[in-house]
Amino acid sequence: MDIKYEDTVQCLFFKASQDNVNWDELCQTLNATAYALSKGYIWHRDEFKICRPLITSEYDTPSHLESKTCFGDNIEDEWFIAYLVFKLTEVHNGLIVQIEDNDGDFLLIEAADFLPIWANPETTRNRVFIYNNNVHLIPPTLAELKTPLEITDALKLIVDHPGETKASLQVEKAILERIVAYPNRLRELCHMATISLPIDVASLLILKPALISHLVNSYCNHDIIDEKKCKKPDLHNCIDVSIQFTKFQYAMILNSKPVNSSGHRNPLLQKKKNEIGYKLAFGFQIIMNESKRDKFSSLEYNKYINNLKKNNYFNGNIEGSKDYNQLLLKAQAYFKETESPVISYIYENIAQLMSTNEYKELKQSLQQNSHLYLFEEDSDNWLNVSPDEIDDFLNKNYRKQVQSDDLTKPSIVTSGLSNFLSQRSDYEGIEDNTDEPENGDIQFDCDQFITTLKEMLDVVTLNESDDDCDFSDIETQDYNVVETQLDQELASKICEENKNFKDDSCILSNLVNSMKEEGLSGPTSNILKSIGIKKSEILDSDDDDEFN
Structure with a gap:
């Protein structure tokens, strides 16, 4: 995980009945549903993705799927994930989900004014789940508070006593008020702006608009080392195109400190579209510099492998043996998809996209046809709050x-x-x-x-x-x-x-x-x-x- 980001949402997906569950097939089905529901949503950092866990938890946890999504600074992603989870349990019968963030049961935090008197962070462990599009809170009448509740027992209580475990209407109302506006709210969260960009960056953002998040984050979180390694983008070989941001990202990049702000500023940067384009191009260069790094020698990868060894993932196989290498390849593939530093993962996606014929053809045509990608610009008066x-x-x-x-x-x-x-x-x-x-x-x-x-x-x-x-x-x-x-x-x-x-x-x-x-x-x-x-x-x- 990228060290610069810490705020994450973790979900565990269980089935009410563990019999004859094809977990790989279920994983694909849930991801397809989530992708359809989130189509057009611009994630601030990580995309919501469900996968099979590589190793079994040290606790006696039943078979399950999991997702771990880092949302960084934008809490909107956290609540959109909560919306997706509710919809998944509505569409797929028998799906039970436990969802938490760094602070714990954030659903209960939202409904704190309406919780029963016994509920607090010490007593609600393994008692809060989403099942059949409802919040379920296991009361002490079904399981005493003085004894820690195992997750296997908790799942059985929810399946056997859905009426008793269902949270009160007030608790559910407080939580649903945060997600009821989705998906109609998605357009309200976005901001369309005309930006002057180098042709290669403009082509990438036209083919894959979601890349805007990574360009913004790369620039806004860059350090002095990144600044020294990057060349100044060429402002004279640029075209105007319409780029869609989230409002959070637009305000973030607009108010971020310019590179070399203490020195003489280029007159071109006095225009808002040029200044933002310059920053995005700089963020693109930071990502492309990742090609010089080996992700399998990074600090994150070493921690990841050590954690696998500690949990006996390699089953005692000698390092370098055939079985060990097969497990290692599987672990490396999992690391690239879920655990690797986000900037490394995005570089591979960009490099793969730039090698396609679609990208090359678009880049050639943009010089004469950039007007086809210009749309009405949104007003940014929402930035001014009295x-x-x-x-x-x-x-x-x-x-x-x-x-x-x-x-x-x-x-x-x-x-x-x-x-x-x-x-x-x-x-x-x-x-x-x-x-x-x-x-x-x-x-x-x-x-x-x-x-x-x-x-x-x-x-x-x-x-x-x-x-x-x-x-x-x-x-x-x-x-x-x-x-x-x-x-x-x-x-x-x-x-x-x-x-x-x-x-x-x-x-x-x-x-x-x-x-x-x-x-x-x-x-x-x-x-x-x-x-x-x-x-x-x-x-x-x-x-x-x-x-x-």
């Missing part, structure tokens, strides 16, 4: 609504901050102190306190041996001391009450001034956001003097 639009989005998805009228009172702001900061939290979030009274102020009744204290002093019982003692002086002295202390405390309390509004106003004024100085974002704005207060609602008035 602060108010961001606030509306965050309010809609992540914040509770706050009444704007309340924000006119300084005490609301300060009390909200105080309440938030005074709450306790642990790894599950802030504790809900619902049992505590809303008003935590201590109510002090001076008259009642004096009366109670006097009664306590009057109830003193004298021992017979102390009959001659005069307690009246002691009682009067203690009473006078207590009364003096009470008077001082009450006076201090009254002064504090009189200053409350001024203190609140002073604090709010400081907050307003701080937000004005920190620009679009800063610590003050972040604190206010955490209690549901939008910065724009405080700064929308020009009358700052009322807080001074």
Whole structure:
């Protein structure tokens, strides 16, 4: 796997009945269905592909198929894979799928607000599956939480008790809301742009549009070594063609740092189509430089072979023997398809495509017929997002609504901050102190306190041996001391009450001034956001003097 990417989605495909399953045939069928459903989708990094595992897991896992897809920075791929998995279980009866990413059961993370109280990352291991186009969550009534649930037992529970294991409607709704827009959403995710490209790069992208992902990623993730090895693309032998990006890729390549940006820039790069074309051509050169590397001597390949040896893939055969070499060839083929660094895999695909007659003929005809590959360009106004639009989005998805009228009172702001900061939290979030009274102020009744204290002093019982003692002086002295202390405390309390509004106003004024100085974002704005207060609602008035 390419070291630069870490975010992956892993799926395990099981059958409800393990009898007479032709796994090779099933693998081909599932891939054909997935390819038909994803036709036209531009993957950000890896394409979704299902295969038979090369080695058996160290756990007692039933026979299965698997897929491991690296989606890099674009989380849209992750949810599109979830859509494909749901559709696969709908089309192919008896298919049960376990799907996870680096964070675990990301389906449950999406539905966290509606999960049963027992469900957490420690208790849901081997309990979450997709079966017959539904989410299934095995409850503790079928399998106790204190005992780890083996995957073989989990599959049997889902097949035998589909009604009891099916997740609640709220959980399913929260998950399906992320994928219900597919496949209609695919066009919305794309952006068509006119780009000036060298003829060889333009020909490749016309024949195989999905290559755009690898050109973008190669450029945006290049390092100083790649930059030194590549020659500057020739900007004078270029043609204009329409290239389809995902919006994520278009924004990524458009805002990436130009090569040698500190030096003198070519005047041609001042045009957007030339600048993007230059970057794509540079990414193409990085990929083509891969021809000088031997993928079977790479660090990734060595780790891969060592892992196979550790799991006894070679069955104790001596290295160099006939059986060992047969297994090695099979392992190398698997590595090229699924485990090799993506840049090496793409180079082989490009080299094979460039050797075809179709590519050579297209390259010759483009010089005169490039206009045939020009289409209407999409507007890129979607790149410009105002602060108010961001606030509306965050309010809609992540914040509770706050009444704007309340924000006119300084005490609301300060009390909200105080309440938030005074709450306790642990790894599950802030504790809900619902049992505590809303008003935590201590109510002090001076008259009642004096009366109670006097009664306590009057109830003193004298021992017979102390009959001659005069307690009246002691009682009067203690009473006078207590009364003096009470008077001082009450006076201090009254002064504090009189200053409350001024203190609140002073604090709010400081907050307003701080937000004005920190620009679009800063610590003050972040604190206010955490209690549901939008910065724009405080700064929308020009009358700052009322807080001074």
